[in-house]
Amino acid sequence: MLRTILAALLCLAVVTPAIVTPAFAAEGIGAAVDPGIYRLMVFAMAIFVGYYVVWSVTPALHTPLMAVTNAISSVIVVGALLACGVSALKDGSTLAKLFGFLALIMASINIFGGFLVTSRMLAMYKKKEK
Template identity: 75%
Template structure:
């Protein structure tokens, strides 16, 4: 008698990973002391530049032969590129203002 093993649906698998990541992220960020919260968020904004690389790939790289990929993929890639760019530049501005607070004033 054969034993059939069914694989988990990829959508359910990815959704469960996403939910676990949300819980882990929530508890990691909220367990940080308030003094370190702003630098943590600034580094998180800088790390999000990886999204820009993925968005550039979705927008500009030819996926199959001479085809540029589906229109919806390029559209979502463009939107991700815009949002990630805003996030990165905003993170750098917040970091710059935060570091300016700790600069000694000249008398």
């Protein structure tokens, strides 16, 4: 039940600004929420949803879950490379380049560790030779 509520709140949080904010902004309602706070709220809800999704997966499906996690990290690497290359677009983008580089390093470590864990999990299913 809690997972369903959290998933619904996350979907509502993603869709709401595109629909509600322009409609209520003309009336002065709902325009007072800072976008940074809103993004932090979506991030916090995504943490809860991710936690419940991962812990509700049966042990037999952990290997495919790791493979999907590695694929998501690959997308993060692409975003980090784009953030590193943002200097061509704006002046004073040192902070963006720094965060992009840190994201690139951390996602690369995550991908390497994920593949290492996945290979160990797959090795458990192989028959041992005598």
